[in-house]
Amino acid sequence: MELDSLYQQVILDHYKRPLHKGLSKNSGVQVHHINPSCGDEVTVKVSVNDGVVAEVTWDGVGCSISQASVSMMSDLVTGLGIKEANVILDEFTALMQSKGTSAGDPEILDDAVAFAGVSKYPARIKCALLGWMAFKDASVQAQAQ
């Protein structure tokens, strides 16, 4: 079914068993992002040490796409240098804007290529980007500190 291209198993797995969910007690920059069109919300907390993403934790409510995406994002970027994390972020953003014409680079995106199907559903792109945009916001603030 066409719908399966959207709801890849790995996405639903992250939705059911999210990673890094629950905000850390450690110090970090915390941001709250909302998708005003549907009401989905995520809070993302990021700590950056010496240019390295030391910890990403989050909490939120929302659809499978938004919650799985933030879960996968937090797992992907933890431990990476900010520059590397931004490369993934840019690649993911480009994938979302590809209108179904790109499969995504698994070398860069790893499991997040599963979101390729989302780019065919314009109403869902914001869901998939919600957590990434929150990460971007928080990591920029964290570096400025």
Next chain:
Amino acid sequence: MSNSSSPLDTAVIRRDFPIFTRTVRDGKKLVYLDSGATSQKPESVISAEANFYRMHNAAVHRGAHQLAEEATEAYEGARESVAKFLRATVDEIIFTKSATESLNLLAYAFSSGDSLNRFQIKRGDRIVVTEMEHHANLIPWQQLAKRTGAELVWFEVTPEGRLDLSKISELINSDTRIVALTHQSNVLGTINPLEQIVARAHEVGAVVVLDACQSAPHKAIDVEKLGVDFLTFSGHKALGPTGIGVLWGRSELLEDLPPFLFGGSMIENVSMLDATWAPSPRRFEAGVPNMAQAVGLASALEYLTNVGLEKISAHELLLTEQLLAGLANIEEAKVFGPESTVDRGGTVSFTVGAIHPHDLGQYLDSQGIAVRTGHHCAWPLTRKFGITATTRASFYLYNDASEVDALLAGIAGAQEYFKDK
């Protein structure tokens, strides 16, 4: 299950709507259950609008030529149709671009800053709304209160999705100047009890503003019987075009209400330093109006009147009853709003277990079923119920029992689809 008792022949009605000849998502029949957001349009409305452009297009109230005369006649004729539809008089009908604009018009007219404005809201005044308002009937009042220092208070919503009227005399007190509420909730389907609220508002000298977006397209309206002071609805939810809305106000109020938008056509006299205003409704219609859309709206109201609004509401209630009964049989389904069809219209919001409404909506879409998901522009209401979103099905005259069955089957399909993934 079928509604053989329905007073409408939906098969015949559907033939009037060109959109139902197309399919969606790889050849699926379109099951359109999102008329609460916007309705589909019959061919007669589409051609009335197009025909204005084809044959009569000119700026109304302006040119000294035949086309301008015809355009003016068509536009003013549309105003007469709306007046008849609401059982109002012609000079009480103001064309706006939407209900949103109508409500902003009022909120700004109530704060013109003009010392002669008898409607001017001031510090110490009170504005009463309800917790179930669409953002369009909340934010203009909320911001009016902020601009003027007035106090905003609201009727709460009970767990059954009704207004809690137990504190009506404290809420609508002697400081109250405006009571703004929806006739029918766009989320819960609840039809609000106006009589008691209008009586109390008038007792303290407040005006009642009624948001009829979800009622006027579906049930016969008689502004005199409703007793309210202002009423608005959007054309596009009533089979009409986008870009046209209606604001009705009592003529003795409109006479004194200051304008909101300034410009051409709304003046009586203009000098470099001052201007005076044309009488209502022209005072409130600055600029060249949405003429073709007004003509399209008149055609839509004619269509609704010909079918019969009593029949339309009765038909929608049968579908609502069928859906509520079907949802009651789905253990995981939870309905937000009245579970009976008493004082209720054909809008049903629900959730299904842990399936997020956006995911449910996406599955239904894959089956050709169009519903709305989210907070439905009534965020404080969904928050009140402790949720972020619901799935909403809303009915109109072209929906039938098989589509309710399709929705229920779609819900079962989604439960299966998301079950062990």
